[in-house]
Amino acid sequence: MDFACACVRAQEEPHSNADAPRAVRNFLPSQGFVPLRPASSFSTIYRTGIGSRKGGILVLQAGGPDGPPSVGVVAGRKVGNAVRRNRAKRLMREAARRVDLSPGTQYIIVASKELNEAGLGSVIQWITDAVEANRMKGLRTHE
Numbered sequence: 001m002d003f004a005c006a007c008v009r010a011q012e013e014p015h016s017n018a019d020a021p022r023a024v025r026n027f028l029p030s031q032g033f034v035p036l037r038p039a040s041s042f043s044t045i046y047r048t049g050i051g052s053r054k055g056g057i058l059v060l061q062a063g064g065p066d067g068p069p070s071v072g073v074v075a076g077r078k079v080g081n082a083v084r085r086n087r088a089k090r091l092m093r094e095a096a097r098r099v100d101l102s103p104g105t106q107y108i109i110v111a112s113k114e115l116n117e118a119g120l121g122s123v124i125q126w127i128t129d130a131v132e133a134n135r136m137k138g139l140r141t142h143e
Contacts, residue, residue: 036072056114
């Protein structure tokens with residue numbers, strides 16, 4: 001009896017975006033944004049970005065590299081224990097997916113204690129209002 005080896009792997013073709021940064025390689029269009037990385041980007045945006053506080057959040061934004069928007073979320077210890085902070089971050093990420101963010105822009109969304117009592121609809125409205133207020137302050141984006 002002759003047995004053919006069926007376990008030979010087909011040679012994989014290299015990905016077209018293999019040289020792209022990790023966050024861009026993992027970008028899913030349905031997600032709407034890429035995670036803000038590296039950590040040094042946060043300090044740069046805090047230092048040079050434009051910010052607006054609406055409701056229970058602060059949205060800071062600054063120009064960034066071309067491509068999809070980058071979003072980082074922050075929930076400090078004042079928001080509550082780890083469970084509350086993680087819920088706040090999940091809520092802010094989901095709201096950011098549903099808001100029209102400008103390509104080529106970096107965003108940091110910072111939670112305050114008010115976010116604990118807010119629903120998704122409120123957070124979406126807060127982010128939308130804060131982004132619009134930042135645009136009115138004169139942020140130059142890559143649109």
